[in-house]
Amino acid sequence: MKTSKAWAGIRLTWVEAAPDPDSAAIPVLLPTAWGEGAAAALAALAPAGARRVSLPERADRWIGLAARRAAAAGLAPEAGFAAGLRAMIICRRGAPGADLWRAPEGSLGEGMPRFVLNLPAFHDPEMGFDHAAFAEAAETAALTLALLRPHAPRVAVGFADLDGLLALLGLDYASLAARDVAVAIAALLRGRAECASARLSDAAGPQILPDVWTPPALGSAPATLAAAATEAFHAAAGLPGCAHDLVAALTPADEAESLLGVETTGYAPAFTRVTPQGGLTRAARGLLVARGLSVEAALAAQLTGETPLAVASPAAQMAMFTALAPILPVPAPVAPWRRGGGAVAAAPVSPQPATAVDLPRRRSGTMQKVTVGGHRLYLQTAEYADGRLGEIAITLQRETPAYRALMEAFATAVSIGLQHGVPLEPFVDAFVGSRFGAAGPVEGDAAVHAATSIIDYVFRHLAHAELGQTLPEPEDVAPGQAHSARDAEPTLPLDWPEETPEARRRRIRLVA
Numbered sequence: 211m212k213t214s215k216a217w218a219g220i221r222l223t224w225v226e227a228a229p230d231p232d233s234a235a236i237p238v239l240l241p242t243a244w245g246e247g248a249a250a251a252l253a254a255l256a257p258a259g260a261r262r263v264s265l266p267e268r269a270d271r272w273i274g275l276a277a278r279r280a281a282a283a284g285l286a287p288e289a290g291f292a293a294g295l296r297a298m299i300i301c302r303r304g305a306p307g308a309d310l311w312r313a314p315e316g317s318l319g320e321g322m323p324r325f326v327l328n329l330p331a332f333h334d335p336e337m338g339f340d341h342a343a344f345a346e347a348a349e350t351a352a353l354t355l356a357l358l359r360p361h362a363p364r365v366a367v368g369f370a371d372l373d374g375l376l377a378l379l380g381l382d383y384a385s386l387a388a389r390d391v392a393v394a395i396a397a398l399l400r401g402r403a404e405c406a407s408a409r410l411s412d413a414a415g416p417q418i419l420p421d422v423w424t425p426p427a428l429g430s431a432p433a434t435l436a437a438a439a440t441e442a443f444h445a446a447a448g449l450p451g452c453a454h455d456l457v458a459a460l461t462p463a464d465e466a467e468s469l470l471g472v473e474t475t476g477y478a479p480a481f482t483r484v485t486p487q488g489g490l491t492r493a494a495r496g497l498l499v500a501r502g503l504s505v506e507a508a509l510a511a512q513l514t515g516e517t518p519l520a521v522a523s524p525a526a527q528m529a530m531f532t533a534l535a536p537i538l539p540v541p542a543p544v545a546p547w548r549r550g551g552g553a554v555a556a557a558p559v560s561p562q563p564a565t566a567v568d569l570p571r572r573r574s575g576t577m578q579k580v581t582v583g584g585h586r587l588y589l590q591t592a593e594y595a596d597g598r599l600g601e602i603a604i605t606l607q608r609e610t611p612a613y614r615a616l617m618e619a620f621a622t623a624v625s626i627g628l629q630h631g632v633p634l635e636p637f638v639d640a641f642v643g644s645r646f647g648a649a650g651p652v653e654g655d656a657a658v659h660a661a662t663s664i665i666d667y668v669f670r671h672l673a674h675a676e677l678g679q680t681l682p683e684p685e686d687v688a689p690g691q692a693h694s695a696r697d698a699e700p701t702l703p704l705d706w707p708e709e710t711p712e713a714r715r716r717r718i719r720l721v722a
Contacts, residue, residue: 216296217266229254239264241300244471251468255311269299272306272314272358279357285409286353294350302471303331304347308464310358323359324366324461325351328470329375329395330496338379341438344395345402352406352457363418366459367403368538369395371472372530373480373522377493380500383479384526389533390429392477394439396537397426400458401442407452418455422447423537459539477530477540479522494519566629569600576675580658582667583650585609589668591675599634599676601625604668617664634676641669642681649687660687 223242227249228235236256238249256263277292285291298304305311307324332344348367355365372392373383381388400423425443428436463475473493474480483494490498490505497519498508508518527543534540575592586608592601604621606614624637645662652658652667657674661667662684673679 216270216293217300220300222266225249227253229256236260237262239266241265244302244469247468248471251465254465255308257312265299268311269296272310272354273299275314276354276357279360280353283357283410285357291350295354298347298350301331302469303328303343304351305466305469306351306354306358307461307466310355311465314358316359322364322366322456322459322461323355323362324368324459324464324466325355326463326466326470326472327351327367327369327399328472329369329371330378330472330492331470333375333378338432339375339391339395339435341398341435345398345438345442348399348402348458349406352403353410356407356410356453363454364456365407365454366461366539367399367457368460368476369399370463370467370470370476371474371493372477373474374472374493374496377480377497378500380497382520383522384520384529387430389530390427390431391435392530393426393533393537394428394431394435396458396534397428397439398435398442400537401439401444401446403457404446404449404452405442407454407457408449410453418452426537456539460534460541462541477527477534478543479527479530481521483519483521490519566626567594567600567631569629570595573600575601578655578671580652580654580667580671582652582661582664583648585648585664587664587667589671591672599672600628602628602668602672604664606664620665634672638669638673638677638679641665642673643684651687660684662687 221242222239224237224239225246226235227238227246229250233253236253238252239262240248240252252263252265252268255268273292273295276295277286277288280286280291281288304325304327307326309321310323327344327347329339329344332340332347334340351367352365355362355367359365372395375395376383376388376391379391381391423443426439428439431439460476467475473491480491480493483491485491498505501518503511503518511518524543531540531543569592573592573594575590578589580587580589585606588603588605590603590605591599594600602621602624604617606617609617627637628634643662644665648664649662649666651660655667655671657680658667658670660683661670666684670681673681
């Protein structure tokens with residue numbers, strides 16, 4: 211496998227890596243310092259059945275295509291455009307999303323193409339945040355997405371690891387100063403990306419009026435960054451039109467973030483300052499350096515009750531979301547979870563931890579008595595004062611003690627979910643259609659005529675009574691009309707004894 215001369219001078223290493231623990235490892239060629247997380251991500255970007263994968267080869271596929279199209283459109287010289295993209299990858303400043311690595315020509319590009327910029331990679335120890343390089347990267351990223359997906363009406367240039375950059379700047383994520391910096395970066399990103407889209411509009415013809423956005427309130431952002439963001443806003447505001455109706459947005463993370471080695475996705479904060487291996491994260495070390503503290507000094511401060519490495523709260527993340535949302539489409543607050551090798555992906559969470567809301571001591575509710583396939587049950591509900599369902603109880607007759615206990619535990623689990631704010635709809639979606647004995651015609655409920663199981667009946671009834679939904683009748687329901695223990699379908703997978711109770715009693719002898 212040959213490596214392009216453009217990668218000469220970059221120290222590359224072959225390592226064994228797999229995209230996940232259940233897959234076989236393959237040889238992966240990438241820069242020596244990139245680590246296991248990047249190697250696993252690159253293995254995930256390999257074509258199906260590939261026996262090895264090389265970062266230079268994979269990168270040059272989409273870089274070469276974008277550069278040739280840029281030159282053909284008269285936007286930039288091919289060599290210069292390719293060199294800029296290659297430098298962005300080598301310095302881990304930015305990368306396109308996984309779809310563009312897998313299919314640069316567009317066969318997999320049905321969704322909105324994305325390009326992510328790694329904010330800490332634009333930090334300079336002497337000058338701080340290099341806003342000029344960031345602005346140039348934003349324009350290059352927008353052009354690259356448009357060149358690789360020329361028919362996409364929307365593209366998304368975004369950023370990652372905001373928390374890491376704020377730490378390098380010595381800022382507390384929860385502070386107003388941190389939010390002002392984030393707003394300035396978002397405005398700079400959007401303004402420059404829209405200007406790049408306008409260049410394509412001039413070349414290709416389509417004229418789309420971008421959404422109007424208000425001047426960002428930059429407050430305590432550094433003067434040079436604030437000036438660059440303000441200039442980008444005014445440049446975008448004066449555009450007659452763009453080639454896209456959306457150019458900048460924060461989108462869900464994929465392998466691109468792992469390739470770049472980011473620690474937190476998008477604008478999410480770090481909810482821990484410790485790596486899975488027990489050391490300090492890169493952001494934590496950067497925060498200590500920015501504040502002039504050694505690890506020993508930070509430990510001493512921690513022992514005396516100070517918090518030199520404070521982590522952000524969900525409330526701080528919500529405040530950041532509120533500040534950024536007027537400028538960029540941003541996802542709802544997220545919390546980080548770690549992948550293998552230390553990279554982080556995002557999982558949606560509630561802004562605040564869920565807490566139970568107790569039912570009142572005196573409560574209203576209903577009692578429903580029915581038979582399902584000849585098996586009698588009682589369904590009891592309890593409601594809050596506003597009529598919301600808060601509790602259910604299922605009582606069975608003529609069932610085994612184990613089966614009755616199982617149904618009671620199931621009802622308790624559903625009740626706990628309801629009391630912690632889980633809506634009824636997901637329970638209905640999950641459990642309607644459950645199939646196991648008892649099943650069959652339903653007697654005693656005018657809204658439900660048949661059920662595939664007792665749990666199926668419970669949620670069909672609740673869907674009608676609580677949500678006003680009349681669900682379609684189930685198909686192929688076993689009759690279940692038995693009236694004797696011998697004929698009824700057992701509720702557990704046990705065989706009935708061959709002898710009848712009367713026959714067993716005749717064999718009993720009384721011994722004096």
